Amino acid sequence: MTTILTQELNKNNQSNLEQENPPQDSRQRAKKLVMDLQDRICQGLEKIDGKATFQEDNWQRKEGGGGRTRVIRDGGVFEQGGVNFSEVWGDELPSSILIQRPEGAGHGFYATGTSMVLHPRNPYVPTVHLNYRYFEAGPVWWFGGGADLTPYYGFAEDAVHFHHTLKESCDRHNPQYYPTFKKWCDEYFYLKHRQEARGIGGIFFDYQNSEGKLYGGTNSQGLTNKYSEKVGKINHSWEDIFAFVKSCGNAFLPSYLPIVERRKNMDYGERERNFQLYRRGRYVEFNLVYDRGTIFGLQTNGRTESILMSLPPLTRWEYGYQPEKESPEAQLTDFYLQSKDWTSLKI
Amino acid sequence: MTTILTQELNKNNQSNLEQENPPQDSRQRAKKLVMDLQDRICQGLEKIDGKATFQEDNWQRKEGGGGRTRVIRDGGVFEQGGVNFSEVWGDELPSSILIQRPEGAGHGFYATGTSMVLHPRNPYVPTVHLNYRYFEAGPVWWFGGGADLTPYYGFAEDAVHFHHTLKESCDRHNPQYYPTFKKWCDEYFYLKHRQEARGIGGIFFDYQNSEGKLYGGTNSQGLTNKYSEKVGKINHSWEDIFAFVKSCGNAFLPSYLPIVERRKNMDYGERERNFQLYRRGRYVEFNLVYDRGTIFGLQTNGRTESILMSLPPLTRWEYGYQPEKESPEAQLTDFYLQSKDWTSLKI
Numbered sequence: 194m195t196t197i198l199t200q201e202l203n204k205n206n207q208s209n210l211e212q213e214n215p216p217q218d219s220r221q222r223a224k225k226l227v228m229d230l231q232d233r234i235c236q237g238l239e240k241i242d243g244k245a246t247f248q249e250d251n252w253q254r255k256e257g258g259g260g261r262t263r264v265i266r267d268g269g270v271f272e273q274g275g276v277n278f279s280e281v282w283g284d285e286l287p288s289s290i291l292i293q294r295p296e297g298a299g300h301g302f303y304a305t306g307t308s309m310v311l312h313p314r315n316p317y318v319p320t321v322h323l324n325y326r327y328f329e330a331g332p333v334w335w336f337g338g339g340a341d342l343t344p345y346y347g348f349a350e351d352a353v354h355f356h357h358t359l360k361e362s363c364d365r366h367n368p369q370y371y372p373t374f375k376k377w378c379d380e381y382f383y384l385k386h387r388q389e390a391r392g393i394g395g396i397f398f399d400y401q402n403s404e405g406k407l408y409g410g411t412n413s414q415g416l417t418n419k420y421s422e423k424v425g426k427i428n429h430s431w432e433d434i435f436a437f438v439k440s441c442g443n444a445f446l447p448s449y450l451p452i453v454e455r456r457k458n459m460d461y462g463e464r465e466r467n468f469q470l471y472r473r474g475r476y477v478e479f480n481l482v483y484d485r486g487t488i489f490g491l492q493t494n495g496r497t498e499s500i501l502m503s504l505p506p507l508t509r510w511e512y513g514y515q516p517e518k519e520s521p522e523a524q525l526t527d528f529y530l531q532s533k534d535w536t537s538l539k540i
Numbered sequence: 541m542t543t544i545l546t547q548e549l550n551k552n553n554q555s556n557l558e559q560e561n562p563p564q565d566s567r568q569r570a571k572k573l574v575m576d577l578q579d580r581i582c583q584g585l586e587k588i589d590g591k592a593t594f595q596e597d598n599w600q601r602k603e604g605g606g607g608r609t610r611v612i613r614d615g616g617v618f619e620q621g622g623v624n625f626s627e628v629w630g631d632e633l634p635s636s637i638l639i640q641r642p643e644g645a646g647h648g649f650y651a652t653g654t655s656m657v658l659h660p661r662n663p664y665v666p667t668v669h670l671n672y673r674y675f676e677a678g679p680v681w682w683f684g685g686g687a688d689l690t691p692y693y694g695f696a697e698d699a700v701h702f703h704h705t706l707k708e709s710c711d712r713h714n715p716q717y718y719p720t721f722k723k724w725c726d727e728y729f730y731l732k733h734r735q736e737a738r739g740i741g742g743i744f745f746d747y748q749n750s751e752g753k754l755y756g757g758t759n760s761q762g763l764t765n766k767y768s769e770k771v772g773k774i775n776h777s778w779e780d781i782f783a784f785v786k787s788c789g790n791a792f793l794p795s796y797l798p799i800v801e802r803r804k805n806m807d808y809g810e811r812e813r814n815f816q817l818y819r820r821g822r823y824v825e826f827n828l829v830y831d832r833g834t835i836f837g838l839q840t841n842g843r844t845e846s847i848l849m850s851l852p853p854l855t856r857w858e859y860g861y862q863p864e865k866e867s868p869e870a871q872l873t874d875f876y877l878q879s880k881d882w883t884s885l886k887i
Contacts, residue, residue, distance in 0.1 A: 250860065264859045275859065386838045386847075474851070481828035482838065491733045491829065500733075504821070504857040512611045512622065512849050513597070 213403040215334050215431045220303055222435065223327035223336075224280055227307040228261075230325065230442040231278045234309060235263055237446040238276075241453050244269035247276065252496050257282040262499040265311075266506075270318065270457050274311035275502035279495070280304070286330050287492035289485065293400065300331025306338070307442075308486060310503040316469035317456040319344035319351065319392070320476065321449050322503070324486060325438050336434045337399035340445055341378055342452075343392030343476065345469045346521050347529030349540045351452045352393045356535035358448035359396050359441070366437040369427050371536075374398045379532040384479055390530040391479050396441065399485070401427075401434050468522050470509035477508055560750040562681050562778045567650055569782065570674035570683075571627055574654040575608075577672065577789040578625045581656060582610055584793040585623075588800050591616035594623065599843050604629040609846040612658075613853075617665060617804050621658035622849035626842070627651070633677050634839035636832065640747065647678025653685070654789075655833060657850040663816035664803040666691035666698065666739070667823065668796050669850070671833060672785050683781045684746035687792055688725055689799075690739030690823065692816045693868050694876030696887045698799045699740045703882035705795035706743050706788070713784040716774050718883075721745045726879040731826055737877040738826050743788065746832070748774075748781050815869050817856035824855055 216222065235247045245268030253259035260279030265271050282303045285291075291298050306326030313320065325338035342355045356375070363370035378397035383390055429437070480487050480503050490500035516522035563569070582594045592615030600606035607626030612618050629650045632638075638645050653673030660667065672685035689702045703722070710717035725744035730737055776784070827834050827850050837847035863869035 262859075266859070273857075273859070386844045470854075477824060477855075478828060478848070481825060497733045498860050501825070501857065502859050506857060507817075508824075508855045508857075510620075510848065510851040510853060510855075512609075512613070512620070513845055 212333065213430060215329065219334065219431065220305065220327075220329065224305045226435070226439055226442070227305055227325055227327070228278050230445075231261070231263070231276050231307045231309075233443075234307075234323070234445060235276050237450060238265065238271070238274075238311065241450055241457075242268040242270045245271065250499075252499065254281055254494070254496065256494060260496065260499060262496070262502065264502060268314075270313050270315070270453060272312050272314040273506035274309070275499070276307065276309040277499050277502065278305075278307050279499070281493060281495070283493065286328075287489060289488050289492055290328075294330065294333055294335070296333045297330030302328065302330035304328045306486075308503070312473070312505045313453070313457070315457055315459060316345045316461050316465040317348075317459040318453055319456075320473075320505075323442075323445055325442055326486075327438075333402065334431070335400045335402045336438050337401065338438065338441070339374065339378055339395060339397035340441065340448065341382055341392055341395035341397065342449075343472075344529060345472050345525065346465065347393070347525050348452075348456070349538060351455070352529065352535045353538055353540055354451060355393070355395060355448050358444050360536050362440045362444035363396065363437070365440060366433065367427060367429065370398075370437065371396065373427070382479065384475060384483070386482070387475065387478070389475065389526065390532060391475060393529055393535065394532065401429070403430050403434075467509065468516075470505075470507055471511055471514060472525070473505040473508040474510045477504055480504065559680065560777060562676065566681065566778065567652065567674075567676065571652045573782070573786055573789070574652055574672055574674070575625050577792075578608070578610070578623050578654045578656075580790075581654075581670070581792060582623050584797060585612065585618070585621075585658065588797055588804075589615040589617045592618065597846075599846065601628055601841070601843065603841060607843065607846060609843070609849065611849060615661075617660050617662070617800060619659050619661040620853035621656070622846070623654065623656040624846050624849065625652075625654050626846070628840060628842070630840065633675075634836060636835050636839055637675075641677065641680055641682070643680045644677030649675065649677035651675045653833075655850070659820070659852045660800070660804070662804055662806060663692045663808050663812040664695075664806040665800055666803075667820075667852075670789075670792055672789055673833075674785075680749065681778070682747045682749045683785050684748065685785065685788070686721065686725055686742060686744035687788065687795065688729055688739055688742035688744065689796075690819075691876060692819050692872065693812065694740070694872050695799075695803070696885060698802070699876065699882045700885055700887055701798060702740070702742060702795050705791050707883050709787045709791035710743065710784070712787060713780065714774060714776065717745075717784065718743065720774070729826065731822060731830070733829070734822065734825070736822065736873065737879060738822060740876055740882065741879065748776070750777050750781075814856065815863075817852075817854055818858055818861060819872070820852040820855045821857045824851055827851065 239246050242265065245265050247263035247265045250262045252262065258281035260277060262275060262277050264275045266273050282301065284301055285299065286297045286302045304326060306324060308324035310322045311320060320343040323340040328335050340359065344351065360371040374396035375394060378394045379390060381397045382392060382394065487500055586593050589612065592612050594610035594612045597609045599609065605628035607624060609622060609624050611622045613620050629648065631648055632646065633644045633649045651673060653671060655671035657669045658667060667690040670687040674683050675681060687706065691698065707718040721743035722741060725741045726737065728744045729739060729741065834847055
């Protein structure tokens with residue numbers, strides 16, 4: 194590992210790009226950041242769940258690296274969910290990423306990150322996703338990630354709270370971050386084949402480095418929307434982005450737990466449960482057809498059980514389902530899944 | 541439509557390839573073949589189901605073409621299933637197919653086919669899939685398709701019967717067909733990320749035309765196994781392949797119904813039901829990550845509800861599930877999902 198690290202850092206030093214070099218201990222710091230985040234998030238979630246605890250599996254990847262998978266099941270709040278940490282390295286990035294970062298071709302790579310999906314049992318508690326990751330590959334490095342919310346039944350109060358918390362955390366670093374990454378999130382978590390947003394969004398960014406360019410791009414299926422709008426450059430250093438990612442990670446529990454608290458004891462019946470199971474199907478469709486992290490994992494011989502831990506415990510598909518007009522189920526798609534500026538919403 | 545047809549046929553006539561031209565009425569004949577097949581299969585399935593009937597939706601595709609979707613639900617045997625017919629045309633094939641048939645680039649295309657997936661309620665009745673399709677694109681045309689079986693609990697008798705019926709139908713046309721297309725099926729319906737076959741196979745072929753070459757290839761995710769073995773050429777004309785596809789289609793009911801008959805009244809409990817729902821997850825993973833037909837449909841703005849009709853009504857994911865050693869659940873993966881020559885199996 195040390196040899197690979199040294200080789201990679203040397204390569205970085207020889208790079209002719211404008212991009213600054215990362216600090217010498219970049220990988221260790223990024224790794225610690227995401228591991229600490231995994232720890233704190235798990236603690237906070239266990240506390241609110243009140244019944245189940247995370248079970249941990251440590252695993253190694255034959256080609257280099259490994260991870261720490263934590264799964265919670267049959268809890269007071271969470272029907273199933275997982276918070277992953279992983280660190281992988283290898284000879285070359287998989288094609289799905291090289292399409293976006295051709296500078297990485299022919300170089301070894303290093304990637305570390307934490308990713309999380311939680312599927313609550315109560316249909317009034319939204320599913321949530323978080324992922325922060327750091328990559329180095331030859332002359333390039335970048336951070337990516339974000340957090341987004343997928344309610345089954347919409348509550349404006351919840352959507353506003355979630356976005357507001359993330360925005361505050363972004364604004365402390367750069368006023369461009371929230372509007373840019375909020376929009377990117379809406380575009381990324383979009384099911385083109387359903388012409389439907391996955392949820393009410395949050396923030397998402399990828400390929401953030403000191404070149405400051407904002408990259409978007411399609412996935413290898415050609416199905417993801419391209420983040421094509423020219424938003425110019427954001428000038429930020431490795432340290433700036435590192436600090437920003439740290440803030441966003443720290444904002445997770447305050448953005449999500451108050452929503453869980455408000456919704457977890459709401460009564461529901463078969464109708465709400467059936468709708469939740471049906472909507473979970475969209476989550477599966479997104480993760481298996483579009484999600485960059487999932488495809489990266491499957492292409493790099495990642496640990497399948499850890500990658501697909503994001504899939505819901507129970508899911509339903511129904512041909513031709515249409516919610517009744519004006520019903521709460523119809524409001525989800527007609528109002529909540531329509532991209533909007535949540536932080537300006539009057540509630 | 542007539543104009544497009546004529547234009548395409550003219551283009552075919554100008555082709556310099558060795559490939560013979562299809563008959564003048566190729567599209568009409570292929571369309572009738574798959575529509576008739578849809579009709580007969582639906583009749584046979586309704587008869588054995590004994591309770592539910594297929595509900596039909598006719599739909600049109602904005603960019604050209606349309607289809608006839610038939611769905612059965614809450615039946616005596618079938619929990620959910622669909623038999624699709626579709627016919628689509630457009631300016632150019634999507635990238636997922638052009639990778640395989642670059643000769644089609646820059647040409648309009650025509651495609652027609654029938655596809656079917658049935659999810660029985662009783663875990664002892666296997667899920668079954670069938671698809672036959674015909675393509676024309678500029679100078680090239682080809683047939684593809686096949687049928688394969690996905691049991692939840694294995695019965696050697698059923699696997700032998702299914703393969704034997706298909707083999708007989710293949711052997712009447714060409715002794716190379718069954719061994720070649722059986723192997724192709726095993727390679728195609730393989731979940732690389734699980735290192736697991738989807739089911740016990742059947743037959744699968746693609747890109748069959750009078751050039752006789754056997755094409756394999758990866759999907760656009762780079763995840764499907766390549767059918768790379770050189771099996772040489774199979775010399776067959778448009779009429780030969782058409783007749784062969786017809787035979788295979790006709791073999792479907794005799795290959796599947798006797799299995800349903802034997803298993804549909806077997807007693808089962810929560811354990812078997814849970815295992816069935818868990819294994820259905822693999823079906824979802826295959827269809828959304830690997831399946832050429834699904835990705836083709838989503839990329840060509842197909843009718844999403846009809847394409848994803850193949851997904852099961854209820855599905856379960858469970859992190860780190862391991863069946864008990866020597867149990868029927870373990871036998872599924874340890875014996876039945878291991879590729880073997882079913883027609884030579886002594887039972």
